[in-house]
Amino acid sequence: MTIGTDDGLATYNFAYLDEQTKRMIRRAILKGIAIPGYQVPFASREMPMPYGWGTGGVQVTASIIGPDDVLKVIDQGADDTTNAVSIRAFFAKVADVETTTETAKASIIQTRHRIPEEKLKDGQILVYQVPIPEPLRFLEPRETETRKMHALAEYGLMHVKLYEDIAKNGHIATTYAYPVKVEDRYVMDPSPTPKFDNPKMHMSDALQLFGAGREKRIYAVPPHTKVVSLDFEDYPFEIQTFEEPCAMCGAQGVYLDEVILDDRGGRMFVCSDTDYCEKRREDGHRGHLAGDAMEAAE
Amino acid sequence: MYVAVKGGEAAIRNAHRLLADRRRGDRSVPALTLEQIVEQLALACDRVMAEGSVHDRDLAALAIKQARGDLIEAIFLLRAYRTTLPRFGYSEPVDTAKMQVERRISATYKDLPGGQMLGPTFDYTHRLLDPSLARDETVDEPERRDGDDTPAMRVSDILAEEGLIEADGEVDSEEVGDLTRTPMEFPMARDTRLQALARGDEGFLLALGYSTQRGYARSHPFAGEIRIGEVDVEFHVPELGFAITLGRIRVTECQMVNQFQGSAKAPPQFTRGYGLVFGQSERKAMAMALCDRALRAAELGEDIVAPAQDEEFVISHSDNVQATGFVEHLKLPHYVDFQAELDLVRRMRGEHTRRRDTQDNMPEAAE
């Protein structure tokens, strides 16, 4: 099947990528699943969106997606951020698949920076867009060196870095892209999700796939796999907490965005996961600013 | 704010419509044709073909027009098209010794077999703006001489006769590396590295090559030879048992000749840096040759002391499509992560204030 452009100058395959490229990516995905947390090098292709804008996630999604899939795309937890809209429109066009904003309805969810609040189910696939897949990169810029560290499971440098934070600040100063250890072997970058989302990766029912296009790496966490955030006995890992509930739906224990309301310091906190927030409001939940904000949004 | 992130679809649609309007500009001015771009902005097409890794002038011209003249954007457009094309195989190496030469100069010999030919160069033009180009004035036909079919001997072959220059080098395998089809790995084989440099950003390689001239890994370069012209592209067809010519392409080749005092790994001799790019792009070919030589430091047993010699640094950052994507991705929303940082900074400031207050309240005697 090919998808033609109007003037016949150029034609593209189903889901954009050619079959040889898909096979190459599919092989990398299988090895990634077989070696959880290990970054499989792959010959990443140029995509019709810029590197750094989700080309890794898009290549993974394009290689796994089929006509029966239902795709959800989020950026910052939201379905309607411009890049999420753009990627969703891309797949609707080149793969002619059904898209959704409902977490529960999606078979594939491509995400940048968040994991949905709603617990993912068996059979769902979460595809992460990853800018810098190497968790050790900011401690050691050389790939040749970090590769050796992973080979030897030599992660002392990472612990030293985290401990220096504690010595300097009294706590670990990493708030997103917080490193995890997968199945007691590979230290892995969870992509720049807030560390709030790290616990959701642990023993998830869903398959988690990670694509880094510019850095040319694919990695994976199978369902029911141990994913543990690095920490110390005396300084256990802890997630962010918010003092107030979502101003729109009243949810607690979810990740909130701070929204500036005016130039006099007025602000509110609302769910970063827009689908979750909308569902709650449909179910009758109301936050303290729900009425006003709803009007303001129209 | 909450409104701003909504309605993404309409915003994108309208932005693209405005882009199309600005691309076209004043409707009373005739639209550019691809032929005009191919013929009159030929060097822009050449750069887009070289860094876009596709030899197709019409597609390059289309990309330049679509990108409103932003060449990196045009390169990106071409790359994103190229990557979807099926591979039928790899051509035979082009033989630049058999080039139909249009320009050929050597800085190392005053005269040499085949002669020096300036060709269509900016060199020795006085860089004075020419108002006549603002009008469409008649341009004289070029001087022509009868074609000389004897191939122009390469300067490296002259030096090789005396054994003064390193040999061509051994190729590990018949299979040529291709970083667009196999994952990159460091250290790289020279073929893959040259491919990366050929696709690399002209400005980045220019700056790195320049840095070697200023003492950051000085390599004593001489422009042994630069040649521009057309070469045959041949493809070996297994079913036929011989190579057939697919067509001719214009390329620029630069062989830098570098004095080398010898090391534990290699005797004193002239060494080479090599540059080959699509089209007419002397600056790029020369910069590539300087970078290639600098990146051979490990192979030749030289100390690695400067950025231009650092393969992982140079190759990881030479691709402008990757670089522009990642730099520009900072435009995308990052508010989830920023929220996490806001929370942390507020907390740390709170702790800092409490600590200071505690210290301020301590009695002097405590010292």
Added chain:
Amino acid sequence: MAVTGQVVEGGFGDPVFASQSVFRAVMDAMARPGTVQAIATDAMPPAPLNAAAAAVVLALADSDTPLWLDAELAKSEAVRGWLAFHTGAPLAGTPSDAVFALAANPAAVPPLTGFALGTQEYPDRSTTLIVQVESLTGGPVLTLTGPGIETTQAIAPRPLPGHFEVQWREINGLYPRGLDLILAAPDAVICLPRTARIGNEEL
């Protein structure tokens, strides 16, 4: 190469969608070790190649992936011709050169450590071994644990390569090096990635 009907026919009717659906079944099987994933395919390979094993190879192998065949498959000109025509995969001279290895006779599978096991730096450069089995049920029960398995997963394929449990523990011991196994009955597969542990003795 003589192109005969037997070589040309029996590939995927619609390679784009067939490859995608076979890959998804294999991916699900690899992500959930021990679960039986049906392979619905129109591939009709020459005997003794079975349909599911053939479909997996058609979906994943190509000119970039050296393919090793066991003696039973290698001796069939029809099988070699069919695989070459539909995948373009070059034949691997030895198991250690194979990206994919295909065995029709479980009893004659060479020692697992003889396949490509990757390196400590690049454990992904390892063979995916596809072994045809008669059935995914009815054999001796093995209990699996590991990533992808919530508690335990019982499998009972038959027959398996000789001394399979001992060999597989040896593979487990090399982690992250290792190989990944696809057991292919005619209409379904079970996958054992290198992380799958045969856990009978731990229970």
